[in-house]
Structures are given as structure tokens and as C-alpha cells.
Amino acid sequence: METVRRRAFMKGAAAGALAFTVGGTEVLMLPREARAQKVPLKVLSAEEAGRLEAVSEALVPGARDAGVAHFVDQQCSVPPHEALLGIRIANVRPPFVNFYRAALNEIDRQCQASHGKPFAQLTAAEQHAFIGTMRVGKHPDWKGPPAQQAIYGAFRTDGVDVVYGTVEGSEKLGVPYMAHILPPTRW
Amino acid sequence: MAIQEKVDVAIVGAGPAGAIFADVLTRAGKKVVVLEYGPDWDDNQLISSEIWGRRIKHAPRFQLAGRNNPGHGSNAGWGTGGSMLHWFANFPRLMPNDFKVKSLYGKGLDWPISYEDLSPYFDRIADDIGVAGDAAAERRWHPVAKNYPMPPLKSFRHGDIFVDAFKKHDIPLAPMPTGINSTEYKGRPACIYDGWCHVGCPTGAHATPQWTHLKEARAKGTTLRPYSYVTRVLTNPAGDRVTGVEYYDAKKEQHVQPAGVVVIAAYSAETPRIMLNSVSDKHPNGVANRNKLVGKYLMCHSGANVWALFDEDVQNYMGTTATSWMSYEHYDKRHPKKGFGSAWYLFGAAMKLNVNIAGARPDLYGSALTDFMKRAARGLARVNVYGEVMPNAENRVELGSDKDEFGLPIARIIHAYDQDAIDLYNDSQDRALAIVKSANPREAWKGGGPVPGTIHLLGGTIMGTDASNSVTNSYGQTHEVGNLYLAGGGLFPTEGSVNPTNTLMAVSLRGAEHMAKNFSAIAS
Structure with a gap:
């Protein structure tokens, strides 16, 4: 009982927030909710967000609806030392949005060269095959940085974060989250 | 530029090494200022999330080179507590042979001190911060003088499931000594095994500087200045004494902090950066770098891991990031069939979904x-x-x-494994896979690729007997400038293959007490 009481006490001590701007006001919400409510993006364009969602969804099913684009966009808008992105600890130097833009541009350049259309318009099988080649760094004539494997790792991490790195993600897999201090907006 | 009031000791970095120096010197009646690059974390800010936990690590600001670069971001801490705020809390110590590698094996380097020199400091650190473990079980491998103050942590099925497999391979085990409370200790509660140690534990069960040395130091008068980015150490015109440090605050305003003694405890990459940028006519290579050894001998540990998937619920979401079990049985540096160096087994750590479990098969994507x-x-x-x-x-x-x-250069980290290290890694992977398969999992596989991953960052400002082979003496006092000390894992001439924090803290306590005892001579 002592343990339960202590944990319950600490849940109330949550600090910090993942803040989205709605109508000029900062609102705490899930990226999933931000996407559903079409909260304006801060850094990425809508077109860039769509391209990012396509790659992320192919890597980690569920990432699109979980709000991966809003997550990445919001995190690219904060100072680097406040960012929660996986690339922060993977030695990618800020500004982080440069990494995503370069990655998306090169992915689509490659897809245009090989299939005559961008990644988002490939079939599911074509997307899967493209990522498989990217994972092992075998797309020829790749214009980096970022390197192919670095993009695979970073985009996969973002997708895994929004789908599985949350209280909601744990609950879906039947795993107790057991927070000392719950993430604000369940992040 | 603002000139601060002179203090006895200016310490750069509020991690475990800096915190110990602050605690010891403040107790000795010295006026101490700690300059910390990052924020002053409060326990209420330590959110239980792999995603939010990235905030307590260093944002990238390095150039990287070399075939196998450990980088900096996942190793270094940012803010009070330093890397110990996100440490796993494994608390092993280096073995006696680690201090005499060159003498015993003809490779590597020797430390200027022995295991016996550090032994009493290991015991005192264990009492200071609270260590849970079973010293008697470890004595088959090395002389642990005193028993640990707490019994081992509880173990879980995800660790215990391998115990018989290790027995089958004639590998004895001991509970991992941990810097986590198994019982209430010094007013801090026992662990509740939720597995969030590495993102910052707000309960106080996890022995971070916020709950131990830094807390003690601040209570006794140490001044902490967060968001203070130190750029240079300043020296007198003769170049034989440091006079303080230069830093920028959160508003990007420049300050000078005059001090009788300066301690740089800013981790293995940033300590050299500060020293190399501290150029003057008397120190054209950077401060205390006449021998051009500052920055050299940077090391990391290789990490081999083998995964196993069982049909049963192994409760992998429970426990601590410290493992339940460990073994030094194959620690002899000549033990591997191929390669050279110590290997150390550890297993039974809690896992979280988006890092450990998704990371176990990085090749998988899609359905x-x-x-x-x-x-x-x-x-x-x-x-x-x-x-x-x-x-x-x-x-x-x-x-x-x-x-x-x-406008000052950032650090460039250069690292590549030698063939001995790669061979040792592959040998370790093979041994671990054989052991894991003995536990009869549904599936077992090697993690990582043909070249090892990297863990920890050590060396770069090593200690030694004199200026011909090192930057500092065994206390961390630089050979060239008597009132400039270095502290932390950067002092290690060799690294063994265990988590470094225990040894790092023992070395820091020894160095800080030497400084306190001889302060008048050092600071004058």
C-alpha cells in the first residue's frame, strides 16, 4: 500500500508540457489529437508533413494517426536542448529540421529516379522494398548527408516513440506503464 | 563582462565528480562555486518516459570522426547530476589487474595507483551514497573490504531465467552491486522497481548527486550556477597558476569567476575542449598541455548483447536499469579465444517498449x-x-x-576500435549466445553488427606518474599547474570493462580529500 500511495502522490507532480498552439493559445494535447484537430504546423509545411507521415507509417504502422508529423514539427520548433527527438542523442547536430528536410528530399529524389513518383505515391510493396534497401544503405547514388541508415534509424525511432513510447502504447500491448511522474499529455 | 567575487574553489560540472569535490571542500570550510552548463533539475521534472528522458542528456555540439565513434549525446548528462542523473546504477569496481595492465600484459597503460590505494574509498563511497549488493559473493573475484550497507535488490524472472544457464557453463554469478536502495537508507526510500532509473528517478531511491553529494554540498554552502557555459581557464602572466574561469550565463553575458583552485569535471569530451581553448602565450597548446597529451587516450566500452524471446511472461517491464546479476568470471584479459581485454557479464535489467524492445530487432519495420x-x-x-x-x-x-x-572551437571526437577490441566483442557475443541458448528460449539472436556498439566515455586527460606520460597525478592535479585539478572518468588510463561510476567516485573522493588536506599549499 505504501508503494501505491507514493506513486499516486507523484502522479500529481507532473511538470513541463508538449504544447501546441491553437488560436494563438498554447494547449497541451496528444500529437494524435493535434493531428485530428488539424493544429497548424510550426516548422514543417503541410506537404513536408504528409511526406514524413508516409515514410513513418511504412516504417511503423500507426505512426501517422499517432501524430508523428505533429510530434516532429513541434519538437523541431523548440530550442535544441529542450528537444525530445531521438536524433538528439544520436549525435545529429541542430537545427534538427534540416535533417528531416534533407532526408525527405533525398528519399523523394530517389523514388522519382527509380519509380517516377514520390515515396508517398508508391504502392505499399514498393515502399516496403524501398525502405529495405535504405536500411542497409544500398540505394545507389545516394546524396547525403544524412546517410540512408541514419534516416532509417531516426524515422523509425520517431515512429516507435509515438506508437509505443506512450502510456497509450503500453496499454495497447498490455504492459503496465508504471510511471513515477506521468508524462504531460501522456508523452 | 562581470567579475564575480573570488572563491576558494571553482568547479566546472555538477556531475558525480564535481559534486564530490564540492562536498568535501565545502565541509573543509572552503567557499565553493559550481558552474554547470545545463539546468538545475528538480526531482519533480524527472518524467517517467524514454522520450522525456532525453532532456537530461547532452544536446549534440560535437564534430565526430573515426571509424567507430561513440559520440557524446547518449553518454553525457546535461544539468545537475551530470551523467549520473541518467546512469543505470550498476556499481561494480575495477579489478586489481586493471590498474597494472602494462606491467602485467605488456599492453595499454598502468595507473599510478593500485586497487589497494582505492579500496578504502570504495567502501566510503558505498556508505555515502548507499549501495545494495552482496560483497561476500564478489570476493571470489576481488577483495571487497567491507560489506555493502544494503542487501541486493530484488531480482525478476527476466534475469533469473538465465541463472541456471550460467551454471551449466560453469560461470558463477553475484548480485549486481547497485547505487539503488533495496531498503530505506539515510532517509531515502527503497526502490519500487518501476524501471525508470535512466530517465531520472524522482523518488530518491536512485543515488544521484541530487540526493547525495551535491545535496550535501549545497546544504553546507556550495553555490551552484546552472546554465553557465565555461569557455576557458584563466592563468596568471607567468602561466604557473590558474586564476579562475571565464563563462557565459543563460543570457549569454560573459563572466569571470576568480578562484584559488579550479577543478574541471566536465566529462571526457568537454574537459579537453575547455583546456585546449585555454590558450595563452605561456600555454600555446592549451592549459597544462605542454606535453600535448590533453585529449589523448579517449576510450569507450564495447557492448555485446544477446537477446532471447521466451513464451512466458518474464516481467521485463519490472525491475531497474541496473541488472540483477553479473560475473567477472571471464575478466582475465587473456581469456578470450581471440582478441585481448576484459569481458564482464551482466543481465536482468528492466526494459521499456520504445527503446529496448523495439531496439532489440532494429532490422524490423512495417507489419x-x-x-x-x-x-x-x-x-x-x-x-x-x-x-x-x-x-x-x-x-x-x-x-x-x-x-x-x-566564437570558440567546439570539440572534435575521434575514435576507432582496434582489432583486439573487435575480436573480444565477437568472442563475447559467441559465448553469450551459447549461454542464452542454454536457457531454452523460443528464439535467441545476437544484437548489433560486426562492430561493437559503444558505451561510456573515458580517458582524454589521463593520470600517470609524471608529465612524460600523463596530464595529471593520481589526485587529478595537473602536472604543469598546481592549482588546476581535473576530475571524472577522463582521468582513467585504462578502463577495465565495468561501469566506471564507482571507480570514478572513489578517485574523486581521494583527490578531493588530498586537496582539502593540502589546500593552503595548493591555493597559495
Whole structure:
């Protein structure tokens, strides 16, 4: 009982927030909710967000609806030392949005060269095959940085974060989250 | 530029080494200021999330080079507590042979001190911070003088499931000594095994500087200045004394902090950066770098891991990031069939979904990843083997071509494994896979690729007998400038293959007490 009481006490001590701007006001919400409510993006364009969602969804099913684009966009808008992105600890130097833009541009350049259309318009099988080649760094004539494997790792991490790195993600897999201090907006 | 009031001691970095120096010197009646680059974390800010936990690590600001670069971001801490705020809390110590590698094996370097010199400090650190473990079980491998103040932590099925497999391979085990409370200790509660140690534990069960030395130091008068980015150490015109440090605050305003003694405890990459940028006519290579050894002999540990998927619920979401079990049985540096260096087994750590479990099969994506996550969420377990890497002067920190926002060069980290390290890693992977398979999992596989991953960052400002072979003496006092001390894992001439924090803290306590005892002579 002592343990339960202590944990319950600490849940109330949550600090910090993942803040989205709605109508000029900062609102705490899930990226999933931000996407559903079409909260304006801060850094990425809508077109860039769509391209990012396509790659992320192919890597980690569920990432699109979980709000991966809003997550990445919001995190690219904060100072680097406040960012929660996986690339922060993977030695990618800020500004982080440069990494995503370069990655998306090169992915689509490659897809245009090989299939005559961008990644988002490939079939599911074509997307899967493209990522498989990217994972092992075998797309020829790749214009980096970022390197192919670095993009695979970073985009996969973002997708895994929004789908599985949350209280909601744990609950879906039947795993107790057991927070000392719950993430604000369940992040 | 603002000139601060002179203090007895200015310490750069509020991690475990800096905190110990602050605690000891403040107790000795000295006026101490600690300058910390990052924020002053409060326990209420330590959110239980792999995602939010990234905030307590260093945002990248380094140039990287070399075939196998450990980088900096996942190792270094940012803010009070330093890397110990996100440490796993494994608390082993280096073995006696680690201090005499050159003498015993003809490779690597020797420390200027022995295990016996540090032994009483290991015991005192254990009492200071609270260590849970079973010293009697460890004495088959090395002389642990005193028993630990607490019994071992509780173990869970994801670790215990391998115990019989190790027995089958004639590998004795001991409970991992941990810097986590198994019982209430010094007013701090016992662990509740929720597995969030590495993102910052707000309960106080996890022995971070916030709950131990830094807390004590601040209570006794140490001044902490967060968001203070130190750029240079300042010296007198003769170049034989440091006079203080230069730093920028959160508003990007420049300050000078005059001090009788300066201690740089800013981790293995940033300590050399500050020293190399501290150029003057008397120190054209950077302060205390006449021998050009500052930045040299940077080391990391190699990390081998083998995964196993069981059909049963192994409770992998429970426990601590410290493992339940460990073994030094294959620690002899000549034990591997191929390669050279110590190997150390550890297993039974809690896992979280988006890092450990998704990371166990980094090759999977799409529906295969979805399927794996469902199967592994409760059934995944792991055995790790940490490997030693010999010191090599070519692995180093130097000043990069890029500049920071104040116009000074940032650090460039250069690192590559030698063949001994790669062979040791592969040997360890093979041994661990054989052990894991003996536990009869549904699936077992090696993590990582043909070249090891990297863990920890050590060396770069090594200690030694004199200026011909090192930057500092055994206390961390630089050979060239008597009132400039260095502290932390950067002092290690060799690294063994265990987590470094225990040894780092013992070395820091020894150095801080030497300074306190001889303060008048050092500071005058």
C-alpha cells in the first residue's frame, strides 16, 4: 500500500508540457489529437508533413494517426536542448529540421529516379522494398548527408516513440506503464 | 563582462565528480562555486518516459570522426547530476589487474595507483551514497573490504531465467552491486522497481548527486550556477597558476569567476575542449598541455548483447536499469579465444517498449515490427557483455573546425576500435549466445553488427606518474599547474570493462580529500 500511495502522490507532480498552439493559445494535447484537430504546423509545411507521415507509417504502422508529423514539427520548433527527438542523442547536430528536410528530399529524389513518383505515391510493396534497401544503405547514388541508415534509424525511432513510447502504447500491448511522474499529455 | 567575487574553489560540472569535490571542500570550510552548463533539475521534472528522458542528456555540439565513434549525446548528462542523473546504477569496481595492465600484459597503460590505494574509498563511497549488493559473493573475484550497507535488490524472472544457464557453463554469478536502495537508507526510500532509473528517478531511491553529494554540498554552502557555459581557464602572466574561469550565463553575458583552485569535471569530451581553448602565450597548446597529451587516450566500452524471446511472461517491464546479476568470471584479459581485454557479464535489467524492445530487432519495420512488439512486450530478455578497449593515443578529443556561439572551437571526437577490441566483442557475443541458448528460449539472436556498439566515455586527460606520460597525478592535479585539478572518468588510463561510476567516485573522493588536506599549499 505504501508503494501505491507514493506513486499516486507523484502522479500529481507532473511538470513541463508538449504544447501546441491553437488560436494563438498554447494547449497541451496528444500529437494524435493535434493531428485530428488539424493544429497548424510550426516548422514543417503541410506537404513536408504528409511526406514524413508516409515514410513513418511504412516504417511503423500507426505512426501517422499517432501524430508523428505533429510530434516532429513541434519538437523541431523548440530550442535544441529542450528537444525530445531521438536524433538528439544520436549525435545529429541542430537545427534538427534540416535533417528531416534533407532526408525527405533525398528519399523523394530517389523514388522519382527509380519509380517516377514520390515515396508517398508508391504502392505499399514498393515502399516496403524501398525502405529495405535504405536500411542497409544500398540505394545507389545516394546524396547525403544524412546517410540512408541514419534516416532509417531516426524515422523509425520517431515512429516507435509515438506508437509505443506512450502510456497509450503500453496499454495497447498490455504492459503496465508504471510511471513515477506521468508524462504531460501522456508523452 | 562581470567579475564575480573570488572563491576558494571553482568547479566546472555538477556531475558525480564535481559534486564530490564540492562536498568535501565545502565541509573543509572552503567557499565553493559550481558552474554547470545545463539546468538545475528538480526531482519533480524527472518524467517517467524514454522520450522525456532525453532532456537530461547532452544536446549534440560535437564534430565526430573515426571509424567507430561513440559520440557524446547518449553518454553525457546535461544539468545537475551530470551523467549520473541518467546512469543505470550498476556499481561494480575495477579489478586489481586493471590498474597494472602494462606491467602485467605488456599492453595499454598502468595507473599510478593500485586497487589497494582505492579500496578504502570504495567502501566510503558505498556508505555515502548507499549501495545494495552482496560483497561476500564478489570476493571470489576481488577483495571487497567491507560489506555493502544494503542487501541486493530484488531480482525478476527476466534475469533469473538465465541463472541456471550460467551454471551449466560453469560461470558463477553475484548480485549486481547497485547505487539503488533495496531498503530505506539515510532517509531515502527503497526502490519500487518501476524501471525508470535512466530517465531520472524522482523518488530518491536512485543515488544521484541530487540526493547525495551535491545535496550535501549545497546544504553546507556550495553555490551552484546552472546554465553557465565555461569557455576557458584563466592563468596568471607567468602561466604557473590558474586564476579562475571565464563563462557565459543563460543570457549569454560573459563572466569571470576568480578562484584559488579550479577543478574541471566536465566529462571526457568537454574537459579537453575547455583546456585546449585555454590558450595563452605561456600555454600555446592549451592549459597544462605542454606535453600535448590533453585529449589523448579517449576510450569507450564495447557492448555485446544477446537477446532471447521466451513464451512466458518474464516481467521485463519490472525491475531497474541496473541488472540483477553479473560475473567477472571471464575478466582475465587473456581469456578470450581471440582478441585481448576484459569481458564482464551482466543481465536482468528492466526494459521499456520504445527503446529496448523495439531496439532489440532494429532490422524490423512495417507489419513485422508490429508482430514482434506484440510477441516481445512481455517475453524478451537479454544478456550483455561489456568489453574493454585498450588506450590508444590516436583516439582523442581535439578542437574542431566549427565554432560555438561565442566564437570558440567546439570539440572534435575521434575514435576507432582496434582489432583486439573487435575480436573480444565477437568472442563475447559467441559465448553469450551459447549461454542464452542454454536457457531454452523460443528464439535467441545476437544484437548489433560486426562492430561493437559503444558505451561510456573515458580517458582524454589521463593520470600517470609524471608529465612524460600523463596530464595529471593520481589526485587529478595537473602536472604543469598546481592549482588546476581535473576530475571524472577522463582521468582513467585504462578502463577495465565495468561501469566506471564507482571507480570514478572513489578517485574523486581521494583527490578531493588530498586537496582539502593540502589546500593552503595548493591555493597559495
